Amino acid sequence: MIAIIDYKAGNITSVACALQNIGEKFIITDDTKELERASHVIFPGVGAAGDAMVNLGQKKLDAWLKDWIKAGKPLMGICLGTQIILDYSEENETNCIGLIRGSTKLFPADLKESGRSLKIPHMGWNNVELKRSHPVFEGISKDAEFYFVHSYYPALADDSVVLGVTDYGIKFCSVLAQKNLVAMQFHPEKSGRPGLQILRNFCAWRGNDL
Numbered sequence: 001m002i003a004i005i006d007y008k009a010g011n012i013t014s015v016a017c018a019l020q021n022i023g024e025k026f027i028i029t030d031d032t033k034e035l036e037r038a039s040h041v042i043f044p045g046v047g048a049a050g051d052a053m054v055n056l057g058q059k060k061l062d063a064w065l066k067d068w069i070k071a072g073k074p075l076m077g078i079c080l081g082t083q084i085i086l087d088y089s090e091e092n093e094t095n096c097i098g099l100i101r102g103s104t105k106l107f108p109a110d111l112k113e114s115g116r117s118l119k120i121p122h123m124g125w126n127n128v129e130l131k132r133s134h135p136v137f138e139g140i141s142k143d144a145e146f147y148f149v150h151s152y153y154p155a156l157a158d159d160s161v162v163l164g165v166t167d168y169g170i171k172f173c174s175v176l177a178q179k180n181l182v183a184m185q186f187h188p189e190k191s192g193r194p195g196l197q198i199l200r201n202f203c204a205w206r207g208n209d210l
Contacts, residue, residue, distance in 0.1 A: 002026040002203055003038035005065075007055045009045030009080055011187070018189035022196055024203050032064045040203060041068060044189075045080035046149070049104065050092030052084055062097050069099055069181055074207040076136075077183030082176070083152055085183060091152055100178060101157035111169030118169045121151040128164040128174050128186070135208075136182045136201045137163075137175075144194035146186035148174075153185060180207030 004015055006028050019026045027034060035041060043065065045052060056062040065085075068075060077085050084096040089104035096104070111118040125145040130137060153172040156162055163182070164175030174185045182202065188195035 001038050002040045002042060003035050004028045004042045004044065005035065005061060005081075006030045007045065007052060007059065007061055009047040009052055009055070011044055011046040011079065011189075014187075015042060015044045015078065015189045018196060018199055019203075022200050022203070024199075030059045030061065032060065035064065035068075040074045040076070040205075042076045042078065042202075043081035043085070043183075044078040045084075047080055048092055049080070049084050049089035049094040049096065049152075052080055053094050053096060056084075056097070065097055065099065069179075072180050072207055074202065074205050075181045075183075076202050077181070078189070079150060079185060079187055082154060082183035082185050083150075085181070086154060086156075089152065099181060100161060100176060100183075102161075103155055104152045105155045106152050107168070108170070113167075113169055121149055122168045123149045126166050126168060126174075126186070128166055128184075130164045130175070131162055134163055134177055134182065135205050136177070136198055138201055139197055140194050144191075146174075146184075146188065146191040146195060148186045150185055154183075 083104040085099040086102040087098045161178045162173045163177040165171045166174035188198040
């Protein structure tokens, strides 16, 4: 069974709809006892880092996530759920969970592409250049595009954790993976067939990125 962590962040319903679409059983919960019953956990979200960390702390979900990762069980982060697994976020100057070394940074205000100014947030379809193979991205075309909505991006301390990068004025880490954790800045649940395939792959994954 797949568990979606409910920490009062937005976008949880669309993840649930995507799992229903691919025929996966799931629960949405903030109860750590319920979460322990799951085989896989998805940590999604849209919102502000500061509020998210307050809500996680109130339910002790930040500490629980650390234990889940130590146990070697599969975890997927999506959007805000990718940003706050790092050490720190520039949004609200927030200390975060620290599952992965690095910080979440605000896009520079002067982003340009071919001399054209780019808007922040980065919103719309873009591709991902994978740096290596990974079971969660098996069968995904290199030309596939994914849906992004974000003003902040992950900046990792260790380049070996970067699984994929995306170009939006600057090249930024859009997918990271380490052991039993995979996380992406884009929204697979809003990315059509490629996104649904990523979710299928994750639900079949056993938590080894080799």
